[in-house]
Amino acid sequence: MDSLPVTVIVLAAQRTGVVNPLAKRAGVSHKCLAPICGSPLIAHVMEALTTLPDIREIRVVLEPEGQAEVDPVLETFRDRGTPITLVDSDANIVESVLAASKGEDGPFVITTADNVLLTHDGFEQVRSAMRDADAVIGVTTKERVRAVHERGQRGFYEFKDAGYANCNIYGLANDKGLKAAEIFREGGQFQSNPGRMVRAAGIFNIVLMRLGLVTFARGLDRVGKRFGAKLRPVVFEDGALAIDVDNERTYAICEWVLGQRLGMDIPKPQIEDWN
Numbered sequence: 001m002d003s004l005p006v007t008v009i010v011l012a013a014q015r016t017g018v019v020n021p022l023a024k025r026a027g028v029s030h031k032c033l034a035p036i037c038g039s040p041l042i043a044h045v046m047e048a049l050t051t052l053p054d055i056r057e058i059r060v061v062l063e064p065e066g067q068a069e070v071d072p073v074l075e076t077f078r079d080r081g082t083p084i085t086l087v088d089s090d091a092n093i094v095e096s097v098l099a100a101s102k103g104e105d106g107p108f109v110i111t112t113a114d115n116v117l118l119t120h121d122g123f124e125q126v127r128s129a130m131r132d133a134d135a136v137i138g139v140t141t142k143e144r145v146r147a148v149h150e151r152g153q154r155g156f157y158e159f160k161d162a163g164y165a166n167c168n169i170y171g172l173a174n175d176k177g178l179k180a181a182e183i184f185r186e187g188g189q190f191q192s193n194p195g196r197m198v199r200a201a202g203i204f205n206i207v208l209m210r211l212g213l214v215t216f217a218r219g220l221d222r223v224g225k226r227f228g229a230k231l232r233p234v235v236f237e238d239g240a241l242a243i244d245v246d247n248e249r250t251y252a253i254c255e256w257v258l259g260q261r262l263g264m265d266i267p268k269p270q271i272e273d274w275n
Contacts, residue, residue, distance in 0.1 A: 003054035004107060004127050006171075009100040010049070012042060012062045012070065012113035013089035022251060030066050031245070032113035033073065037258045037266075040073050041245055044116040044258065050080045052120060057083045059100045060113070064088050094181050097172075106177060110170045114245040116254050118169065122241045125234045126171045133232035135180040136171035137220070139164045144239030149253045151271040152243045161215040164235075165242035180229040 012032045014020055026034040032042040039047075042060075049058055062070055067086045074084050087100045097110060107130050111118060122138060129136040142163035145152045156163035172178050214222070217233055224231035236242075245251050252269035259266035 003124075004130060005054040005056050006107045006109050006127055006130075007056045007104070008049055008058045009087075009097060009108055009110045010042070010045060010058060010060045010113055011089075011093065011096065011110065012060050013066070013096065014063070016091050021247070022245065029069050030062075032062075033069065034245075034251075036116060036245065036251065036255050037262055037264060041116050042070065042113040043073055043076075045111065045113055045118055046074065046077045046084075048118045048120065048123070050077045050082050050084075052123060055082045057085065059085050059087050059102075061087045061089045061096045061100050097181055098178065101172075101178060105175045106172050107174065108172045108177075110172065112168045112244060115168045116245060116258055117240045117243055119238065119241065122167070122169060122236055122238065125236065126169055129232055129234050130171040130173040130177075132230075133171070133177075134173050134229035135177035135224070135231050136173070136234055137231065138167040138169040138234045138236060138241065139216070140167055140236040140239050140242045141165070144237065145242045146239070148239040148243065148257065149268070149271075151249060152239065152253055157216070159214060159216040159219060161217075164216050165239075167236060167241040168244050169241070176227070176229040180224060180227040180231060182227060 012030065014023075014030055020031040022034045023029060023031045028034055033040045035041075036044065046058070049055060060070070060074060071086060074086070078084050087096075090096045090099060097108075101108060109123065109126055126136050126138050142153075142156045142165065145165050153165045156165055172181060216235075220231045220233055240257050243250055243253055243257070245254050249271055252271065256266050256268055
């Protein structure tokens with residue numbers, strides 16, 4: 001089956017008024033410019049994306065004042081043939097995605113500039129799943145994350161069938177999928193603010209999930225019905241896809257995993273009380 005041509009949206013903006021500790025430590029303006037295994041975070045993401053087939057365009061979402069510093073990194077990938085453009089971000093993640101969609105219906109694949117362990121296989125699984133869904137979310141299980149590193153993730157969404165971790169890659173196949181993105185309007189940080197989840201998913205669905213009475217796929221299906229869209233999960237076997245560069249702990253783990261892929265001799269991080 002031929003690849004589904006898609007536009008990729010890369011979320012690279014920083015939270016308003018927040019100075020990222022990893023950026024500060026590296027002496028750069030944005031976390032996406034912090035180096036890991038010899039290159040900025042966003043360069044590793046672009047390396048994966050620009051070596052995939054049937055990518056119509058890559059749109060990097062970033063606040064205007066940071067674009068001059070990030071664009072030189074993007075420029076090094078433009079000669080590979082895939083158009084790479086910058087889009088002004090909004091304070092709200094959904095508005096940023098809608099701005100990057102430029103009024104088009106899709107299909108779109110959305111990921112983040114700190115998703116340095118993104119693989120072609122993971123991307124293609126999401127792309128393929130959009131043929132039979134309006135929106136797709138990439139996840140993996142607690143066991144698979146911990147098989148990579150026991151501290152790879154701290155929080156999981158517990159369902160009847162397993163505990164799941166978000167992998168920061170989504171597919172929006174069409175206009176219905178874009179409307180379903182409303183679930184992330186308040187930032188998607190549901191673990192730290194249950195009220196956000198209630199407003200997005202509905203109280204009855206939350207009760208079913210909290211009591212472990214539905215599987216993840218069934219829960220996602222129920223939430224999708226609130227938005228008139230078919231939502232489908234892609235459950236990755238590779239637990240590393242759930243680990244992105246959020247803080248010093250996950251930076252160390254990503255550096256180790258990425259280093260292994262690149263043939264670098266980086267020892268496994270021993271993590272006890274890191275955040």
